[in-house]
Amino acid sequence: MNSLARIRDDLMKEFFNDWASPNFVVRPLHGRPLPEDFAVDIREGEQAYTVQAEMPGLRKEDIKVDIDGPRVTIGAEVKQLDEKTENDRVVRSERFFGAVSRTFQLASEIDSVGANAAYHDGILTLTLPKKSSAAGKRIAVH
Secondary structure, three states: OHHHHHHHHHHHHHHHHHHHOHHHHOOOOOOOOOOOOOOEEEEEOOOEEEEEEEOOOOOHHHEEEEEEOOEEEEEEEEOOOOOOOOOOOOOOOOOOOEEEEEEEEOOOEEOOOOOEEEEEOOEEEEEEEEEOOOOOEEEOOO
16 A cells, blocks of 8 residues: 555656646647756866857857856757648657756856857857956857
């Protein structure tokens, strides 16, 4: 009986966790739901931080990086477009659309003027020089 109660509790917990997930209410009309986040590696050097974020399948124009003191926000707008031709129709589409972002706070404030962002082969690389005080700024992705 104890194992049945545990299974029931696990099922109820899973059901209500789905309700609490951001992808439950806002689901794409078709395709997979958005990932809740993306993988990020952060390395600290003496003069700067280096951040690498896995963001495959995006255009660099759709990626936004905001810096506010020690806080860095990386976001992207992902769009799914169905293509139809005269003789073809979309039979199945598993790509998604919507927005995804991550915010993290570093130990030192960032010199937003000297910050650099590059996007190549699905990897966003940020070079974030350290500074004692900085004003917020959005940087361009190259």
